[in-house]
Amino acid sequence: MQHSVDHSRSTSDAASTPPLSGVLIFVMAAATGAAVANLYYAQPLLDTLARAFGVPLHIAGLIVTVTQLGYAAGLMFVVPLGDLLERRRLVVTVTLCTSVALVFAARAPDIGWFAVASLAVGVTAVVAQILVPYAAHLATEETRGRVVGRVMSGLLLGILLARTAAGLLSDVWGWRSVYWIAAALMLLQALVLWRALPRDRVGVGMRYGALLRSVLHLVRDEPLLRRRIVYGALMFAAFSAMWTALPFLLARAPYGYSDGTIGAFGLFGVAGALCASVAGHLHDRGLSHYATGAFIAAVLVAFAIMGLASASLWAIILGVVLLDVGVQGTQILNQSAIYQLRAEARSRLTTAYMTGYFAGGAVGSAGASMAFAVAGWTGVAWFGSALPAIALCYWICENR
8 A cells, every 4th residue: 555655646746847858867967976076086185185285194084084074964954955945946056055165175275174175065065965866756666766877877977987087187287176177067067957957846845944853754764764774874884995095005005106097996986887777777676685785795795805915906906896886786776765765755865865874984984094094904904894794784684
């Protein structure tokens, strides 16, 4: 009975909005990628930022943590507005705020101001998480997994290519150029989205305070949401741990790579983005449970390979590919699952899920920085391996 209610609600919901065309899917995918990329520009630059601002590596590594904490705050306080306000206006306004925050990052005179600007970038980059549930809202129930997968492919490419672009720009024009160019891109994106996105009717009739409290009610009332939050938090903690510590490893012997070369390692993770649509198809075919376990296991294997053969470039590359496939595949399955719960609350479901997701990322990046400072790459490998191991144990007892 509940399934039929959800189905009729989803059908009615989709019928009340403009159809989701291929062009609009592309625009939304590109916008989510460009928005979320702002969170990751600093990662291949950490060694450079430490030298530029005259701070230890573990302090520079905390820039990633600060940005992710800002993103978690934006998820908690900005994304729920997608269920309350007209979405196009909200998306464009937040995108313009991101552009302003990036200008402050480009002009930062010291690590303190850069951290403040990074926090603001994190808060405003959540526009990506307004667009993803909006795409799910526009899709039919039968195609929702595939549509979410396609939009998330753009988001994942943004995550991965951000490192490559930042490294190359830093090598050519210096690290500040990364943030100036990103600010201009966000300004252009605001204009495109204003023209391309359909107007969307105002959603639930709640006050802002009640809207925020209802997020907690969703977590309380939906066991599937709670389980998927745990999977997501542990997987993104593993993802952040690897990408935070990898520049430290690659900048030193036996590698000694430049920012551009370190950033290019993001290209090996494109496999994860390509896997996104496959994960969406698996969800639509009812194979979400088994696929989730397989993707989690891939992350565990990735850390084992990179930990045992850290002096081998091929082992590092293979580990990067496996880790990105596992993390991004799990992410698509998680979001496709939670968007089936309540059509009228997709932005708040996103808030609940992604807050846990990026809180996990903040723990992962901070833990990796400390593990590297204490025990080098071996410490990072042990720390990273523990995260998917816990998730896999939780998955095994799912049916119980």
